[in-house]
Amino acid sequence: MSDHADFTTFMQNYQDMVYSTAVRLLGNSAQAEDVSQDVFLKAYERFDDLRESPTAGGWLKTVATNMSLNHLSRYRKRWRFFSEIVRDHEDPDSGGEVEFAAPDNFFESVNASERRAWVEEALEKLPEHQRVPLVLFHFENIPYDEIASKLGVSLSKVKTDILRGRQALAGHLVRAADAGNVEANTTQN
C-alpha cells in the first residue's frame, strides 16, 4: 500500500477521536474541523514515526487538545478587550444553584441517542470558561493543577469553573428532561 493510502487509513481510524476532542473544547464544528485538519497535517509530517507507533492515538489527542487550546487563546486575546467584560453578568448559569439530586436513574427513561444528544447539547451551551476545564477534567482526565497551568489561570479559578460548569450542565440536562416530559405528555394527550 502506498504512503498516501496508508495515511488515509490512519486518518479514518483516528478522525472521530481528533474531531471529538476539538469540537468539545471549541464548541464550534467549523473551527473544530479546521483544527482537526491542522492536527492531521502535523501528523503527516511525522507519519514515518507515527504509522507503527502504539502511542499514535495519545499523540494525536495531545496535539488536538493543545491546538484547540491555542486556537481558543488566540481568539480570546483578540476579542477580550472589546467583548468579555460583561461575561459573568451575561451568563445566567455561571453561579446559580441547581436543584439536582443526580439520581442514578436520571437517564433511565431516555434512549442512548437521545441521552447523547442532551449531553452534547448541554456541553455546547456552557460558556467557554466552564466548558474547557470541564472537558479537560472529565474527558482528558487532566488534574486540576495541570489544567490551571495549561489555561494560565489560578487553581481556585479552575475548581470554581469546573464546579459551576457541572451545576450548569446539570441544569441544562434537567431542563432538557423537563422539556422532553412536557413533549411526551402533549403527545399522549
Added chain:
Amino acid sequence: MSHDPLQKFVHKALSDLPNRRAPRSLIDRVNAAIAMREALPWYARGFTAWPAPARILTVVAGVAAVAAFAWLGLLGTEFFTATPVSEIATERAPMLSALGSAFITLLEGLKIAIERVAQPYLLAALIIMGAGYAACIGAGAGIYRFLHSHRE
C-alpha cells in the same frame, strides 16, 4: 474521583459519551492540503521540509552574512572616525564619504530633536496627545461593551 454525587453523575454522563463523527469532508480537506503542499517547490515549503544540504547551506550562509555585516560595521566605524582612513576615503570614494557625512548629520539632527522634545511644553503636549488617544480608545471600547451587553 470524589463521592460528590453531582461530580459522579457528570463524570459518568461525559465519559460515557462516544466520539462524535467527524465531517465527511475532513479527509478530503487534509488530502487536498497535503497535495497543495507537495506541489510547492522545496524552497517554498517550511524550513524543516527542505533537503538537508539546503538547510546546512542556508545556516552557513546566514552565519557568514552576520559575520560579514559585523565586519563591515567595524570597518565603517573606523572609516568615519579615524582621520587618515576618512581622508583616503574622501579621495578615493567621494560618494561613500558623502553618504557617511549625511548619515552623521542625520544622527546629529536626531539628537537635537530629542533634546528639544525634552522641553517641558513639548512633553506636556505629548502627554495630552497620549491621554486623548487613550480616552478615544477607552470611550470606543466602553460604548462597544455597552451596546454588546444590550444586544442579546
